[in-house]
Amino acid sequence: MDLIAQIDGLFNAKSIAIVGVPRGLKTGSVFLSALLEQGYSGRIYPVNPRADEIAGLKAYPAVAEIPGPVDLAIVLVPQSKALDVVRECVAKGVKGAVLFTAGFSETGTREGQALEDEIVKTARGGGMRLIGPNGMGLYAPKTGLSFFPGVSKDPGPVGMISHSGSLTNILGTIAETKGIRFSKVISSGNECDLTAGDFLSYLGHDPDTGLIGAYIEGIKGGPRFLNAIRQASLKKPVIMWKVGLTPEGARASASHTGAMAGSRDIWQGILQQSGAIPVVGFEALTDALMGFSMFPPNVGDRMAVISGPGGLAVSAAEACGRQGLRLAEFTSQTRSALDRLITFSGTSVRNPIDVSLTAHFDLEIFFQAARIAAADPGVDAIIIIGCGLTPEANQIYVDGLIRVQQECQKPLLAVKIPGFDPKYSQQLCRGGIPFFDSAERAVHTYALAVRYHQWVSRHK
Numbered sequence: 001m002d003l004i005a006q007i008d009g010l011f012n013a014k015s016i017a018i019v020g021v022p023r024g025l026k027t028g029s030v031f032l033s034a035l036l037e038q039g040y041s042g043r044i045y046p047v048n049p050r051a052d053e054i055a056g057l058k059a060y061p062a063v064a065e066i067p068g069p070v071d072l073a074i075v076l077v078p079q080s081k082a083l084d085v086v087r088e089c090v091a092k093g094v095k096g097a098v099l100f101t102a103g104f105s106e107t108g109t110r111e112g113q114a115l116e117d118e119i120v121k122t123a124r125g126g127g128m129r130l131i132g133p134n135g136m137g138l139y140a141p142k143t144g145l146s147f148f149p150g151v152s153k154d155p156g157p158v159g160m161i162s163h164s165g166s167l168t169n170i171l172g173t174i175a176e177t178k179g180i181r182f183s184k185v186i187s188s189g190n191e192c193d194l195t196a197g198d199f200l201s202y203l204g205h206d207p208d209t210g211l212i213g214a215y216i217e218g219i220k221g222g223p224r225f226l227n228a229i230r231q232a233s234l235k236k237p238v239i240m241w242k243v244g245l246t247p248e249g250a251r252a253s254a255s256h257t258g259a260m261a262g263s264r265d266i267w268q269g270i271l272q273q274s275g276a277i278p279v280v281g282f283e284a285l286t287d288a289l290m291g292f293s294m295f296p297p298n299v300g301d302r303m304a305v306i307s308g309p310g311g312l313a314v315s316a317a318e319a320c321g322r323q324g325l326r327l328a329e330f331t332s333q334t335r336s337a338l339d340r341l342i343t344f345s346g347t348s349v350r351n352p353i354d355v356s357l358t359a360h361f362d363l364e365i366f367f368q369a370a371r372i373a374a375a376d377p378g379v380d381a382i383i384i385i386g387c388g389l390t391p392e393a394n395q396i397y398v399d400g401l402i403r404v405q406q407e408c409q410k411p412l413l414a415v416k417i418p419g420f421d422p423k424y425s426q427q428l429c430r431g432g433i434p435f436f437d438s439a440e441r442a443v444h445t446y447a448l449a450v451r452y453h454q455w456v457s458r459h460k
Contacts, residue, residue, distance in 0.1 A: 006129055007194070007202040010096040011140050011184055013071035015043040017063055017094070019085050020076035023051050028076035028100070031137075032057075033149045040144035043068060063088040070094045074137060079103035079115070082133075086119050090126030097123070097130055098137030098147075099189070106134060106190050120192050135189020136165035139172060141182060142208065148172060156181020157210030158293050159203040161196050163188060163217040171286070177422070178290045179429030183208040197225035204232030211237040211292045213285060217244050226270055233275030234459065237452050239288045240276040242267055275455045277448050283441070291434045291445040295411050299449045300380030302328040304373040305352035305439075306366065307385035308359050309417065313352035316383050316415070316439035323447035327351045334376040341368050360389050367400045374408035381411040383442055387420050398424045402431035413442045 016035065022028050032055055035044055046054040049061040060066050063073065063085065073089045075082060075097050082101050089097050104116035116133065123130050131137050136147040141155040147165075151172030158180055162168045165187040175182060184206060186199045196216060203209045212232060219225050232238050271278055277292075279285050303320050305327070307313035317327055328351055330338070338349035342365065348354040353373065359365035366386050373379050384401065388394040405412045414428050414435045425435040436442035 003198055004202055004205050010072055011138060011145065012143055013042060015045065015069060015071050017045040017047055017066060017070045017073045018076065019047040019063060019073055021046045021048055021054060023054055030148055031074050034146035037149050038144045038146035038153060045070065063092050073097040075099050075101055077101060083115065083119050083122065086122050090122060090128050094128055096128060098135065099130055099132030100136065102134035104133045104190065104192065116192050123193065130193035132189035133192060136168060136187035139168065139182065139185040147187065152176050152182065154181050155183060156293065158182050158289055159206065159209035159212045160185040161188060161199045162215040164215055167215050177426045178286055180289050180293060191220055195220045197221050197228040200228035200232050204228065204235055211239065213239045213289050216240060216242045226274055229274040229276050234456065237292050238276045239279055239285065239292065241279050241285045275459065277452050287436060287441050287445045288448060290429065292449060294432055294434050295449050299411060299453055301325045301450045302378055302380045304328050304379045304382045306355060306369050306373065306382060307352055308355055308357060309385060310354050312385045312439060313354050316385065316443065317352050319440045319443035323443050325443065325447055325450065328376065328379045330376055331378065334372055337372045338369065341365065341372065359386060363388060363393060363397050363400060367404050370404045370412065371408060374410045381413065381446060383413045383415060383439060385415040385417060385439065387417045394421060394424045398427045401428065401433055405433050413446060415439045415442050
């Protein structure tokens, strides 16, 4: 069976054994709670020799005692028992196992490395694939797989690979507030067997995945990893947050997952060759996952800015210049239409369009200005900076922008004015309008999309 089919089989597991799942509220219990909460429809087999029942499910003393086939095992036992469990799983015919257990090669000891090597040898000898050690495993809302309670149940186009389990848990928890909907998520841990390169290849072929995000500490199998990024990038955006590029980050990643981080110069070379989209920091990653999941397939670099506050309009225009984007030149028809709409003093119908404080009292000015700008053939995307002055007005503002977006079919990027209630920004994101905490973050994210599509056009 080829790699893609093997990984796909794990994401579509019809039965899961959770080996070493504890009774009561302990760390390992989150895996069982997550599957039950997510509504996983397959068979769940808790394995614990000291329990007859856990969370209303019959428990089994060992994997061998499970009556039916097992597609996926989640291994929670201590390090000293992990090899025995892997042997049991191989004998049972389990297709893959998530090793949540830590304490192997990442410890830097010969004993840890030797035990990991023996586990991998045993699994491969039986045709079983491994995720981890020290990883959370798989999350896929479409099939009900989950590794943490409270993550979104709403499937969508975003695939994610992470060397950090906590980061995937956090992303899954905040996803709905950002309008991010996941297809498949992998917390790959120390990668004793399946690697980030393997999962990049899989997500690159996955029809449910429209873009890929990744948090990478170290790279195993450099040439294969580079080829996987490049092949995936030709089909869909690959947003990459790479850490370990400073001495301090390299030491931290080595202690976390045992990763060899690599040099900044090598990483820059990988980016230039592969088409990967670089981001730095959690906010930049979430901005990019949000924005790219909502931007259309082809984006242009001619921007229109509409703002109530004049200072924020100027900052947005300057951000466009810094990021290599152009302020759109309006046609005479567009300027005439804006002149008729915006007739009061202290405004400007040039680009940026300064609608002043008046528009905050008459929100229709924001909506009409956006419609006029979107109708201009020289405008590719619109940045809008505004809000209402009361909760009721903010609801009108949000509903109106969503209608404009649906009518215009051009990217609309909403930017926060301090004091804007987060519940309204969440509504905008769920309505297909990415919402950014600053104009600089909005412009940076959009510019990444422009540069990516320019790269694709040069390499296809």
